[in-house]
Amino acid sequence: MLSRKYDKSGKRRKSVKFVIADSKLEAEYIRRFLGQLSPLEESRLCEIKYSLQAHHKGKLPNDAHLLRFLRARDFDVAKAKDMVHASIIWRKQHNVDKILEEWTRPTVIKQYFPGCWHNSDKAGRPMYILRLGQLDTKGMLRSCGVENLVKLTLSICEDGLQRAAEATRKLGTPISSWSLVVDLDGLSMRHLWRPGVQCLLKIIEIVEANYPETMGQVLVVRAPRVFPVLWTLISPFIDEKTRKKFMVSGGSGGDLKEELRKHIDEKFIPDFLGGSCLTTACGLGGHVPKSMYLPVEEQEGASSSDDPLHSIYTNTATWRGYPVEVVIPIETAGCVLTWDFDVLKNDCEFSLYFSTEKIEQPPVRDGAQSPTTILNPVEMVSAAIGGASHQHPDLQCAPELKVGTPQLSIEEKPVLFQEGDSMQGSHYCSRAGTYIMQWRVPETTAGHSSTFDFGSHKCRLIYYYEILNSENFRGSVASLESCRSSSFSSIAPQTPPTPGTPRNT
Template structure:
């Protein structure tokens, strides 16, 4: 496996010519990069008009392998770009290191300079330890990336201190950029009254109302403002996974914070995160989860007897959800609504939680990607361990774990009764280790109210804690309670098309034997309709054809008229007008 690294776009708020002058000061040696011992110029060729300069260097590094790198710098003053290509010269029969860096003008501000970096490392032969060596070498490589970013900033400040505040651009009459001491516009990063970095015109144009760039590149400043501090490897994994989605995913591309949750759930193992995210996106598309906040609202039974709601936020700005699980009539809710409706409600809560995280990120001007859940278990007893109820709970946990990883920042369980260990024994095997580490359980005593280490006041302000837990908030919400049997529904009513979530989808599944056809008839109700389709095949290859007929099946032919039914599929006879897939 080849280890790859892709950096976000780093923006230097200085003109390209100034950045190039700072870059040249790195050679022949750079004390700020200890592993860089020195460099030797192998060739230096400048075009006749002075617009292009190509420099090849041999660089010596203070590492065991590889010791020598060969760099080729192609500088175009006309296009204001610098492309750096590097590869190792030593040990190239065992490993191959390649690196590409690019400096260019910011697309929306010609006084700023963008920097991108990508690298790959491929171990050809290393005594059976290829994968381990790749990971270690890439980790050492990325450890020096931050230093490399700081070097340019250091030399830029050094130039400014020497009075070099601007450098003229290349022109045919001025082939070589010259230094001057003319005042330059301020290039430092300004902070607004809100404490957030001012966004460039490029970002203002590219960021959606959710704060996610529309383009295929991510700026380092955007990552810091909206996603938090990430290591270079973590940034690279996010960019690679996002790029893979843009290249392969036909549907809606998820937001960056959503992608990041799946990477964190799989410890930034790119392949495992990609598999998990791909399955989740197919699930969301199949069951129309992306639009659940628009097309579904809790039924009146849930509004009256479901004791849970969103309630302000915790001390860290995370949205807070409070659930009085001990006050829920699990059996009554299942009898009145069915398992599908309860699952749908949990998905609705999770989608609402992600929406609130985005809103709080803007309010508190720092990345908030998870929420806190406070669960009150007062009243929990053996009736809550009703087998169908536990089965429904396990299914809900399974769906949430697979599709909403790393959305729970902390789970506070208070007033846990003696029966809680029995419930925990049943459900804990279905909860991921990373999630279990976020659980804090308090017994039936009132110690959770204290301000000591681990008390509720460490995580939630007293003004937010509900009065039934000893707090100061007199909030109004459903107390739960027993669901009247008059609201119970039959199994057929619970599984009606209006109530089902996961049993009715926009897709059809079929088991096809080798060589056996599977035919589907689709009625076209409007003449301007467009048919779209996709397949998710588990095994084997699939060949398909599309036919259309102007006659309704099992009806005699009749001349066309204004009352003729709209065209529809006729799978049981040869088509009159075959339509190839690429023309549908």
């Protein structure tokens, strides 16, 4: 049996004695604060606790949190102890114990992050609501950075631990986890922005390693058809036990409300999900103004190989008459091409072409290159003069192709972007073939200058693109079709029974 004395609130007394006689008090403590434990589970808890006390000085996780690590490792003491040891070091390195006291949420998070704690579910677990479909992933990441989003997540988790402990004391029964409601209304391809997904994966990795078994239930509501793509990207990084706690509903209105009533008291169902309970503590969500973005130059100065804002972008430049072109072969129809770029200096036009021909990728110019290193004297004069007096091919990489012929067409018409603009886009590739992204400096039609100031004819930008192959998520789309109804359905794959093991009926 556990041999430490605790007061009625579950806190350790200052004077600690190891005793055996006071078994009634200890049994009551276990019942109220830890839940039903088998003799083996109780002995494993004592084993890991006393082992940690012998090897670590300072603050250690309490019994309830140690149990989370043990459950995450199926009560394998050696594996759980390694996990706790790494978490203790991590907490010290990042000063996590003081994050609720010392970290202040940036203004952009207070105003635009659409998440908050919201009462509790029917099991008494604290409930957190995240309106993911209303989150401007790129705007949030560009305005406050990865570090602040990680700290936001840690503050939510630390707050969750405190709320679970308070619920335990209030209800007189163990509450070791919390509930999460994720509203996907508004989710679109822009939420698949790769730096945002990478940031999410980093957060999942941290939470899985340091806050195991804290997620009691995840209710995903109003899931659109793009959700399977997102789920395919992130689900491999979520622990199998946690994946089994995800329940998805694609319904809305009164049917969804009826389903929510099975898990949440009607008086606590949020107003935006058909209930009457207001969620005034949540941010508004919506697009973050670009005026709140951190300067790109400042971000570049802090770039690192593991920073998703910088590790995947290409820095390049285009001069008048000499566009930047990225050739993308698509072998299978049904893929989705996504892109993102920022115009750092001057203006440019962006277009997307499609060709039935096979085209070789031209070398992409580095943004730091001078035009004198890539253009000969005649080309330099042509680039500087520009204008209608000098005709340029539709594609620099395949000048023999003309728009309007069967071999070349415009998929996305030219759109002008000005200095400081940031663009996310996607295109459904209905045909197999070659797609070409193109950025070019706009041609002047009248009163163009004949100056040889190459800086005025240069546009600098950073970009990245990604192909979402339909084969990677087609299976998820099929498996999640059952989630299109208003009823909640599990999205965890069924684990095949071990040979010789009887099936449950």
